[in-house]
Amino acid sequence: MCYALQKNRGYFIKTRVSMLSICAYFHVHQPMRIKRYRVFDIGRDHEYFNDSSETDLNNARVLQKVARKSYLPTNEILFGLLKRHKEFRFAFSFSGVLLDQLEAGFPEVLDSFKRLVAVGRVEILADTYHHSLAFFYAPEEFERQVRQHEQTIKRIFGVTPRVLRNTELSYRNDLALWAEKAGYLGIMAEGWEHYLGWRSPNFLYRPKDTKKIKVLLKNYRLSDDVAFRFSERSWKGWPLTADKFSGWVNANHGNGNTINLFMDFETFGEHQWEDSGIFHFLEALPQEIMRHPETTFKTPSETVQAYETVGEFDVPHILTWADTERDLSAWVGNDIQRSAITAIYGLEESVLETRNEKLIEDWRRLQTSDHFYYMCTKWFGDGDVHKYFNPYQSPYDAYIAFMNVLSDVKLRIQDNRVRRKPVRPLSKKRVRAGSIH
């Protein structure tokens, strides 16, 4: 614990310093979008993600654009900031699906991330490899994906994640419990009033029924000021400067330990375009923030090690970052979404039995939450966010492509089963016929 002499009513007294740290993580993910896949393709075409059109279903094309507009220039800025400010630090959360795509076609982009991690002040969070909601549908599959993610992070970056972030920031008491058992120091969640009540997200909390693990709560107001509102001219905070934002952050001194800023990495240059001034903002932010002598930066694992919890965080129902409901309704809110996600997890046992790696990997790529998000019909009424991120002309088109692909996956499973079936003498088969079922 840290103490200092502070002047109080004319006396110097020994007092606990009001330290405040910024804990930022940037989520880096691009899904493998399913191409337009028709019923006639079932049984004939097993490549689901290789769209080569001029649309946003072309994964390489999208990633190329995002890398050019966002990843590369932002990494350049971040590298400079790390060099200039020894206190500056932050975290990345990568999906395995994105790393696959970078390894396959964008080595220079992957290198730019590696260079940042190599500095030593950039942490990487644990995640599901396939950016899936498996925890809530197939817990064992979830564990396999977290393990696969950890191995890949170790292989590419040489580090092992110690703090867990689940897809779409989805969280529930039992996830925290799982994470504690799996040995994680911390876990991320949305700092939503519904579960916080009057309490501030700027402290650490103890997830219900756990003993050691701590939960880091996203300060969604300050995070969204940057991620969503930065270029919104009708917003009263516009234009947002590093100076102004630092003022808002530092106003929390004495009322919190950590400001958790969680956002998509594409915020820089893709969601907020370059001409909005987002890069200048990022470039100037660390310096502005550290003008306050007692504000600094910490990575997530440093944060959980630095502070004690101040209370319990009890989340019996699924909590996410999304929409006003902060639930999974953007992913599984309607019948087509629910039928699709139920269908994909319904294949778990039979697909794993095939031990066909390509088939299993395709099945896992179909679990990526984005596929279900594209089937959301909420935006017909109000939300524009959903529409902006939808590469399909309609949620129904997304569903049709998904279900057709799923039919093909089922055929491949059957096909594998037939081929793997050992050939037995006819008489033996007859004897066993009745007892199998």
Added chain:
Amino acid sequence: MFGWEFPPYNSGGLGVACSGLARALAKENVDILFVLPKTLDILEPSIRFLFAGLENIKFKGAKTGLSPYKTASQYSRWKKLGVDDIYGDDLFAEVLRYAALVPGLIAGEEFDIIHAHDWLSFPAGIEAKRISGKPLIVHVHATGFDQGGGVHADSRVWRIEKEGMEEADAIIAVSEFTKRMIVDRYGINPEKIHVVYNGIDVDLHGAEGGVFQNVRNFGLKIPGYKIVLYVGRLTLQKGPDYFLRAAKRVLEENPKTFFVIAGSGDMERQMIRLSAELGIAQNVFFTGFVRGGDLERLYHAADLFVLPSVSEPFGITPLESLIADTPVLLSKQSGVSEVISHALKVDFWDVDEMANKIVSVLRYPPLKNELRRGGKQEALSLTWQKAAAKCVMLYKRIVDILSKPE
């Protein structure tokens, strides 16, 4: 208001639209003098039923051989049947003769606005404007290009349409699709064109009560089999040939599917031949022109309604289908696809994609349910009252502008 036949004497969407709008306008307290090209006694019971309780609407019949779906050659054939000599020699002469009847029709009548529906009544509308000096609004439900499959239009029709649009103080288009066509093909200033979407009279659908209970007795409703429905005239504009070609592809995937084609028209024989040529005749059923309870029954029995139109200014039939709890697949070349988002949409020429979407609905029940649920909600929100309110606003604006001293 110069309009067209009402149900049950109509043979298509225009009559439905005219009566729906007139009823709703009357409810908005607009006094209407409704001129119908009709030889029938216009106070006959069905019209009295339709307008029951609406005192502020008055009808006048004009004796003319005009009918919205008669082509020039059909009119000539009709004329040769030896009908009364008073009618014009050809369709275009008849349109002008109708206009010449206008002075007699409006003598002694008081009105503030002239509202004319579709090109056949434009010359009459222009004449009424000339005599009375009152502003003219032309309401475009379809253009000559729609009838010509989106590409060509009869030049004589085009001239009459263009004159009407130019003479009009304002134009009402039934969709952005039609507005674009008016701008692109007729060179009209877009600022003069106002989009007012059609609606649907929910109280008229399902008002016939007991008929739906017969759905289960509908001959094609066999367990395990699916029904895909087409409702519309069998003409180039409506794309029935694309529907059949998609049906062929669907049957390759889902043999247990029936295709019901409800409607008649100049392509009927050609379509029957085509279904035989494609080898799918045993799965395609031509019902001829269907209305009322029979049509409701078809809507209810179907698993999916398809609107494959090549060029559809609006398209009321999909709304009728949605009200009857059957989801819809819409041509993107239609006005109705602008207002229904819970629908599958396809370019009419993309037969493979049309088939893909049909099969998907038949194969994945949640898709059908979600489309049905959301689509019905949207259809129910498209009321004629909304359309009428927009018209009234437009009336007021036009009258205000013209009453200001220049």
